[in-house]
Amino acid sequence: MFERFSKEARAIVIGAQEEARSLGHERIGTEHLLLAALRHPAQPGPATLVRLGVTVTSCRAAVAAVVAGEGGxxxxxxxxxxxxxxxxxxxxxxxxxxxxxxxxxxAPRRGRSGHIPFAARAKKVLELSLRETTARNDRRIGTEHVVLGLLRMDDKITLSVLDRLGIVPTDVQELIRADLRGAA
Structure with a gap:
């Protein structure tokens, strides 16, 4: 499936590992994919989030607040x-x-190197991004598909981070789709 990812979407997947590592997390989660997506503010999907006022800084604060409550x-x-x-x-x-x-x-922090595995919910986002690509009849999985996949997640961590950012997933999905129609 990874071969179907655009260069920018691949950068999100790689960036998610960097985000997880920098935060000392044991697994790559949806929150790390979201942070990595926001590193590409001009790309479809992340651009919509940025237009709504979501920044890497505000997202990092939301992740820290949610993960602190989840982290044991x-x-x-x-x-x-x-x-x-x-x-x-x-x-x-x-x-x-x-x-x-x-x-x-x-809690012990991971070192700077070594593979960090994907959490099941992050894997689900990648699967959902493929489904978004197929539904739109697109050939490549782009940043917009990854963000749309994130917005379809209904797990506690993802929803909590989005809520702290003031994001209503269904509303933002429609905004992204409208942006994509406008760009076509």
């Missing part, structure tokens, strides 16, 4: 639950940092 880190509710058992989470963090160095309890 203990949040305020967890700290309160532990406090009812007589466990002070902040005190444990302070002691660990004091004994083992700052960030001792933080």
């Amino acid at each position: 880190e203990l949040g305020p509710e967890d700290a309160e639950a532990l406090r009812t058992l007589g466990i002070d989470l902040e005190e444990i963090r302070r002691r660990a940092d004091s004994s083992f160095g700052s960030g001792a309890l933080d």
Whole structure:
């Protein structure tokens, strides 16, 4: 399937791995594909998002907020639950940092090299981008198809990131399709 990707769409797939690596994530997710797509603001699909005010910076902030809530880190509710058992989470963090160095309890970060696998939801986006290409009778999978595939996802992380960006997937799908019709 990768041979059907345009040069720019391939750059999104490669860029998604770079995004995941730079964020220290274990898998390439839809959020990384979205960040990588926004690196190409003049391309169909990403251009529509940019016109709506989505930037790499705003997307990165949305991803950070969503992933922090998903990432297995203990949040305020967890700290309160532990406090009812007589466990002070902040005190444990302070002691660990004091004994083992700052960030001792933080999740380990991946190195700068090595393959990062695609999460199932990111693979699904690539499959959906192929379906978008077929539905439009296009020969190559372009940036617009990848973004349309992203907008079709209904998993919690993707929807949360899009929501934080003020993106209503069905509305933006129609805007992208209208942009494509206008460019034809």
